[in-house]
Amino acid sequence: MVPPLTEAETVPRLPLPSRNPLPLSASQEAQVRELYHSRVRSYCAAEIKLFADCALGRTFTAPFKCRTQNRSMNNCMIAHATPAEQDAAREEWFATRLERQREREKREERRKEQEKFHREWWGLPAEDREGEKGREVMRKAERVGGFPRRDDGQLSKDRHR
Structure with a gap:
């Protein structure tokens, strides 16, 4: 299941500079990794939702009570977490350079x-x-001495006590 086109995909994209571009900085690699993980999560959104619904309101019993949902979620994520998907995320990151620059x-x-x-x-x-x-x-004109005193001749509040 491919996620629907988003507003970001209508922005013109630059081609990938080469199949083996220069190494990215740590923050850029983190951005690529986050894009990769979000793509994998989007493929497995239904399984994640089922597991989350099952685990809602449970604490340490969630892994035992929701074992089948957890396994189906993990299997889905493992099936979609491939090197090809990583490459696709990297290509998408490079393609959206213009948008990030704007x-x-x-x-x-x-x-x-x-x-x-x-x-x-x-x-x-x-x-x-x-x-x-x-x-x-x-x-x-600049005021010297601050605000005018409104309580001239009166005792201060502290002195009344």
Whole structure:
């Protein structure tokens, strides 16, 4: 059973650079491994669901009471956890490089917008101020001494006791 096409699969894909690409970093290998495991889990979703339903509400008795569901789940996962599936996951990882790059660019753009807003909001140094909020802060005279006292001439709350 092949999982249905997702939104990610409509994004243009780059071809696999070669059958034996350069070694990936540890984090990239972890991403490939996670993709591989999610693909295997998607093939065995029905068996996993049956085992989870059986094990629901049980603790240490789950392996004994749900032995048949556990075996069918494990057999399914072993049947689909093949080197060919690992290669397919690696190819999918390489093919979605463009999508991941776009996501990184969007996150970086969002981070810069938030940083700009932060600088304007908190009235950071003049060279860092931009936009209407920054100009407004520059127009106002700076208050020295903080807020005006509303309780001039009154005893503090602590002195009333």
